[in-house]
Amino acid sequence: MQMSGISSWRQRERIQMPVYTDAAALRAVEDRLRALPPLVFADEARRLKSELAAVSRGQAFLLQGGDCAESFEQFGTEQVRDFFKVILQMAMVLTYGAKVPVVKVGRIAGQFAKPRSAPTETVNDVELPSYRGDIINGFDFSEAARAPDPNRMIEAYTQAAATLNLLRGLSKGGFADVNKVHAWTLDWTAEDKAADYRAIAGALQDTLDFIRAAGLSPRKAEELATVDFYSSHEALLLEYEEGLTRVDPQTGDLVAGSGHLIWIGDRTRQPDGAHVEFCRQVINPIGLKCGPTTSNEDLKVLIDKLMGGNLDDAGRLMLITRFGADNVEDHLPRLIDTVEEMGAKVVWTCDPMHGNTIKSATGYKTRPFENVLKEVQEFFRIHAAKGTVPGGVHFEMTGQDVTECTGGLRALTDEDLSDRYHTACDPRLNASQALELAFLVNQLMRNTKGDVMTAATA
Structure with missing residues (x-):
């Protein structure tokens, strides 16, 4: 495959790009x-693709999470470390529930661009381009800040490189030691409001005590002290994506060098559009957001294009469903039926965030925790009924103690949102809410393990 072919997206319709x-x-x-x-x-x-192939068979589970949109201004060691800490805690809890490895993928080191519902916004009768993420323009409402600036791509690259360097150090340098990770979780379950989850944490502790008694320790077994961690983002700004695409000298394959996994958003999945044209050519695993407007016919065309006609290519394509809690029953069954009729080996994962965004009584965009949980529950319930594999979850979240989503153990209300509402785009789960969801998903997986995940491996 020649490098020149990757530019073919430039002859297609541009959607959501500056x-x-x-x-x-x-x-x-x-x-x-x-x-x-x-x-x-x-x-x-390729390693991530192999691990996602195991997810598609029910032999592993996917945890994907991170920022709605990464920020140049709010970037630092503490933010990355705290996010990674929560992901590790969530993964350990999910591993215990699924009894299979958890593939850990962050919305990080590249999640700088965001699609918007309108190209412009108006404040006090002044109309300016919408904020599209720090890689494109600035958040401040001024003509200078909102003008798209290509030099921002270099700053995004620099921040992504620093983020990946830190994550690689944390994942292999002892920070991911299972005993440390579980100690953080024990601290959380020690809170009075987390009492319902202490039994699971206690059972995890018993398992770790047994492992230690059997003579295994992080010093002796590298698997107990290190993890594999992958980066992902929406491939929205195609000039950036093409600029970082490389030819693998061993095989001649095209590789998106911007992140291990890239996905196509619900607004940019036109079968003949620029984003599909770009993504179909690289060998990276590809995600495809599927919302209520995803038709069965379009899904068939998209699967065929993105899998290159090879429907047995497990691990290549991830379908990320995002319907809204009350709409899952109307859409997920028909999409599952479509995929099953095709015989395509895809990874099913649930994004319970984007379909559940509302405006609070106090004027903030928020996501009620109970709606997020309900969409995940519906995802598992329907896959159990269909006998298919609920492969993973996809959360917008942060390791910081923000107040952007209502509900959860700390029962955040509309009135609490103004306390620490820091997101530049969409509301994120805070560290406590994210970990609570992991415990709840743990229970869902334990309930469906025998019906779905084990059956899928038979």
């Missing part, structure tokens, strides 16, 4: 990106 007015500046940035080292490598993407 128009840069300075063509020379854009060319200079794209040339710079082509000269920089990729952020991820072909063998890493």
Whole structure:
């Protein structure tokens, strides 16, 4: 496959992408990106694909989570470390529930661009371009900030490289020691409001005590002290994506060097559009957001294009469903039937965030915890009824103590949202809410393990 083919998206319809007015500046940035080292490598993407193939068979479970949109201003070691800490806790709890390995993928080190419902916004009779993420323009409501600036791609690359460097150090340098991770979880369940989850934490402790008594320790068994961790983001800004695409010298395959996994959003999944055209050419695992407007026919075409006609290529394509808690029954069964009729080996994962966004009485965008949980419950229930594999969950979340989603153990209300509402785009689960969801998903997996996940491996 020749590198020149990756530019074919430029002849397709552009959706949700900026128009840069300075063509020379854009060319200079794209040339710079082509000269920089990729952020991820072909063998890493292939390893993730192999692990996702196990997810599709029910032999592993996917946990994908992270920021709605990464910020240049709010970036730092503490933010990355706290996020990773919560992901590790969630993964341990989910591993105990599923009794299979948990594949850990972050919405991080590339999640800088966001699609928007309108190209412009108006404040006090002033109309300006919408904020589309720090890789494109600035959040401040001014003409200068909202002008798309291609040089922001270089800053995004630099931050992504620093983030991945830190994550690789944390994942292999002892921070991920299972005993440390579980000690953090024990601290959380010690809170009075988390009493319902102490039994699970206690059972986990018994397991770790047995492992230690059997002579295994993080010092002796590397698997107890290290983890594999992968990055992902929505492949929205295709100039950035193409600039970091590389040819694998061993195979000639095209590899998206911007992240291990990239996905196509619900607004940019046109079968003949630019984003599908780009993503179908790279060998990375690809995610496809599926909302209520995803028709059965479009899904068939998209699966065929993104899997290159090879419907047995397990691990290649992840279908990320996002309907809203009250709409899952109307849409998930028909999409499952469509995939089963095709015989496509895909990974099913549930995004319970994007379909459950509402405006609070106090004017903030929020997501009620109970609606997020309900969508996950419906996802598991329907897959159990269909005999298919509920492969994973996909959360917008942070390791910080924000107040952006209502509900959860701490029972955040509309009135609490203004306390620490820091997101630039969509509301995220805070660390406590994310960990609570992991415990609840643990219970769902334990309830369906015999009916679905074990049967799928028979």
